[in-house]
Amino acid sequence: MSYFDAASAAPLHPVARQALLASLDDGWADPSRLYREGRRARMLLDAAREAAAEAVGCRADELTFAPSGTRAVHTGVGGALAGRRRTGRHLIVSAVEHSSVLHSAEVFEAEGGTVTRVPVRRTGAVDPGAYAEALRSDTALACLQSANHEVGTVQPVAAVAEACRAAGVPLLVDAAQSLGWERVEGDWSLLTASAHKWGGPSGVGLLVVRKGVRFAVQGASDERESGRAPGFENLPAIVAAAASLRAVRAEAEQEAVRLRELTARIRARVPQVVPDVEVVGDADRRLPGVVTFSCLYVDGETLLHELDREGFAVSSGSSCTSSTLTPSHVLRAMGVLSEGNVRVSLPAGTPEEDVDRFLDVLPGVVAGVREKLDAPPVTSAVRTADTPEVVVDSLGRRCPIPVIELAKVIGSVPVGGLVRVLSDDEAARLDIPAWCEMRGQEYVGEEAAEQGTAYLVRRVG
Amino acid sequence: MSYFDAASAAPLHPVARQALLASLDDGWADPSRLYREGRRARMLLDAAREAAAEAVGCRADELTFAPSGTRAVHTGVGGALAGRRRTGRHLIVSAVEHSSVLHSAEVFEAEGGTVTRVPVRRTGAVDPGAYAEALRSDTALACLQSANHEVGTVQPVAAVAEACRAAGVPLLVDAAQSLGWERVEGDWSLLTASAHKWGGPSGVGLLVVRKGVRFAVQGASDERESGRAPGFENLPAIVAAAASLRAVRAEAEQEAVRLRELTARIRARVPQVVPDVEVVGDADRRLPGVVTFSCLYVDGETLLHELDREGFAVSSGSSCTSSTLTPSHVLRAMGVLSEGNVRVSLPAGTPEEDVDRFLDVLPGVVAGVREKLDAPPVTSAVRTADTPEVVVDSLGRRCPIPVIELAKVIGSVPVGGLVRVLSDDEAARLDIPAWCEMRGQEYVGEEAAEQGTAYLVRRVG
Structure with a gap:
């Protein structure tokens, strides 16, 4: 089986597994307790925080561990908006953010806030100038992903951060897709990420709030994680998350070059071997392991099933693969074809042969789906x-x-x-x-x- | 080292460890995906939900997995209050609930709600009649723990549930301390629990909302876990939580008898071997493994350190062991001595010899702390x-x-x-x-x- 859906969840990195096992033994006690087991748990927690902060490029006391990337986003957006309530009730997001950001924006709108959704180019990238124009005197917060989760396009975070900084508006960067590869550049104010995207375990998100950013946690809380993530710390998973982030970063530069070559091969070959295909996303400014294309006259769900049968696990933003029967909001915002959409996201270590086999198999699979669909007669x-x-x-x-x-x-x-x-x-x-x-x-x-x-x-x- | 703080976090049950390891391999993918790895993850999730629901005594579709017991309480209390907003804005809690319930109540008060905190007897138990008297026509929700986390007193849940049912008010039971031992009796409406209290991993809470209970999730959410727990499912931990709940239940009846005998021994012996001690909590209606006592003229923090040095990990509700320098709200509500407070909570499998060694060591430790404290002269x-x-x-x-x-x-x-x-x-x-x-x-x-x-x-x- 070739698992090509790392952008959903990366397989557990061996270092994560090892660290998780070790801390099951050493890190199950309550780190707020005074006895030996508690102190040992506290040391593990502190060390994990230091390691994660180093990888992010922030101070350890700016970083808290959340139960998921989604929760980190919900807390981060809600807390930053509440912290700057006096400034205003305006939020900026890009149109292609992860659903966790968009859901937070919807909640804010329901509470009377105003949201500007900055459109993107056909590549999926926002225009920094257009983003800057959305900034207002009552803007409480701006959000921009580091890279898009569906098409891999890298966003101009540093330029947008500069515009936000000039306007005195904090920028929250959802770095879920890129943090395993590198630090987020630019002068951002808040950052979120998710461990299971970089090969860490599920159950761990990161929320970074730079010193000086006004922040007011919403809802019930407690004294854990600076009051930003209530509930008993998921310590073994936190330790595994930090250890694996460090490990994937050590391998990132070399692996990025390799995967980028493989996805470039897919980008180039797919239109050659499959007729009526649109490769979407930016050809250059993109994540190393992600490539997305859409096939005309193809039903996305059937395509996924057929690829699964051939041993390939991929994802899709087609309408028929979503519970709402609407195409992915990312493809809509880009204005590109959504039918027969396939996202290939290669985990680190993907063998070249697997990619070549995918390219061998794909034309026949697409042709087969098209043949089936051709059958129903035109209704009228x-x-x-x-x-x-x-x-x-x-x-x-x-x-x-x-x-x-x-x-x-x-x-x-x-x-x-x-x-x-x-x-x-x-x-x-x-x-x-x-x-x-x-x-x-x-x-x-x-x-x-x-x-x-x-x-x-x-x-x- | 004798770990006597199971009420904070129980050591990982071997079955939890085993299940966690197995599902690290089989359960890392996104259970909402259509491919093989996703379907396998979905099957594991469904099976875990069935197993947990069977242990709770509810339907599988009434149970969702939260990232912690604390989050389950926050979501449960917030959702139930919002779901019955039209009925009224009155909440009832006991004065000795876990902080997660009390924090939720404080948030509700800050938003304009009214909270009644039902007092407890000197044993720590609420009086069902007094609880029933707190019910009003505008009561949206009532909360009562199944058993107290600091003194082990079991609450009269079935009687209170009956009164709530008669008044048409849903009762939320925080079953964190008791679910590993048995099902919660009575006709409750919502239930919360935490896996790391029964020997499961950290990172998993349970939230049960009975069919027919009005419930409106607050804040940002997504399509996962019936919209009640956003973010990627922490599947290996969920599988381990469900498996270990089943395992501890299988051993519960026999182990409860054994631990009850050991805590009864501590209850009886401590006042005999240590002068000026008050054993607190109900002597009969109590959790099997918990016993709490307070020692006059003793500094709780020093006592904990000395016991730790002797190889015993215990907890304390004394003011000097809390970050706020106030005694535990539970001991305050009970009106009992808080100084030199020690909670012994035995994990399943605690050897009898460890308890006997504790009883051997305790008198000398307390005497030593008292001797040190005697030294400072009366100031005036x-x-x-x-x-x-x-x-x-x-x-x-x-x-x-x-x-x-x-x-x-x-x-x-x-x-x-x-x-x-x-x-x-x-x-x-x-x-x-x-x-x-x-x-x-x-x-x-x-x-x-x-x-x-x-x-x-x-x-x-």
């Missing part, structure tokens, strides 16, 4: 009498059917003619324009229809 | 001219000095005479009346003094 393609226009009724059909039907009929209207796709699938809003861009056809726009939405496409060539 | 004991009254100025002196000074001078006033102890130590408020009760002297009351407080004691015998 009625040539109207007076105008060179075709109506495709895809109501009730899920992605990628609307796009498949569009593709089938585009040739039946003359150049300059119009195809009107009726769809009530949320993915169509993203995928029909993306198809037009890939195919060189003109996307005219959408209109409300009696049922669902009509997407208008003009044949150009 | 000025016999006034006209009245048979002595003023002891203990301002700036910490527990147990004020009580030691009182004890030294009580003989220097005639029967009917008055000792006035000036103290600014919070523990004196609890310990001077407790000393009077132990010594058969009359506690007259307290008066505000120029500095600190004057505690008045009349010599009776």
